[in-house]
Amino acid sequence: MNRAKRTEIFTRLRAANPHPTTELRYASPFELLIAVILSAQATDKSVNKATETLFAIANTPRAMFALGEAGLSEHIRTIGLFNTKTRNILKTCALLLEHHQGQVPRERAALEALPGVGRKTANVILNTAFGEPTIAVDTHIFRVANRTRLAPGKTPLAVEKQLLRLVPQEFLKDAHHWLILHGRYSCTARRPRCTDCCIADLCEFPDRASPTAPSLVKDSGDQPPHQTL
Known part of the structure; x- marks a missing residue:
């Protein structure tokens, strides 16, 4: 894989989707932060369904903290690990109020100091909320x-x-959004759609013509996969 190939790959991905973004629905950096915390080991669709009602009544750290464990968990109980996520979100809200005037920090170290936020989540916030050239490798x-x-x-x-x-x-x-969407809808884990792939002729995957392909371990939020292809 050389620079010319990489440039052509992203040129095609950009042509297919000039303005990529996350599929999580949010209206502020805080809403995005909560949605990304909830998305660990959960689908964007399930998170959007939960946050639709949650954000309608609590879309600031103060309002969300005021819900308490019982109130918050009631809104997110359909999402995996909701008890842990409830506790992490409430602790995060408290820290945002205490140390950041209720605002989501723009610094990596401050983001990673929040409960439930690892490097991957911090990268999503920095890139999607603040336009930083970071890549969250899921x-x-x-x-x-x-x-x-x-x-x-x-x-x-x-x-x-x-x-x-x-x-x-x-x-x-x-690049973060192009790659995640390409992996989600084209270069899928079990049956990559190589025949419909816009970069198939540039791909160096040796088994790309096969109807099946090796898959990675299950996504585990901010925990790294333990094997490569």
């Missing part, structure tokens, strides 16, 4: 980067560093 991006040989690595952090180094600067801010 299971989809990890899979795409390794399969295509775009930025191979044995851990999410290794892949992240490779992508930040190798993705041409003009594509870096939106």
Whole structure:
């Protein structure tokens, strides 16, 4: 995989989707933070369903903290690990009020100090809420980067560093969204849709013509996968 191939890959992904963004629904950095915390080991669809009613009554740290455990958990109980997420969100709200005037911080260290927020979540916030050129390597991006040989690595952090180094600067801010959407809808884990893939001729995945393909371990939020393709 060389620079010319990488440039062409992102040129095509941009042409197919000029303005990519997250599928989580949010109206503020705080709403995005809560949605991303909830999305660990959960689908965006399930998170959006829960936050639709939650954000209608509590879309600030103060209002959400005032719900308490019983009130908050009632809104998110359909989401996996909701008890742990409830406690983390309430602690996060308290810290935002105590140390950040109720605002979501823009610094990585401050974000990662919040309960329920790891490097991946911090990268999503920095990129999607604040426009920073970061890449949050989830299971989809990890899979795409390794399969295509775009930025191979044995851990999410290794892949992240490779992508930040190798993705041409003009594509870096939106690369996160292009790659996650490509992994979600085209380069899927069990049956990648190679025949309909807009970058198939650039991909270096040796089994791309096969009807099935190796899959990664199950996504585990901010926990790294333990194997590569």
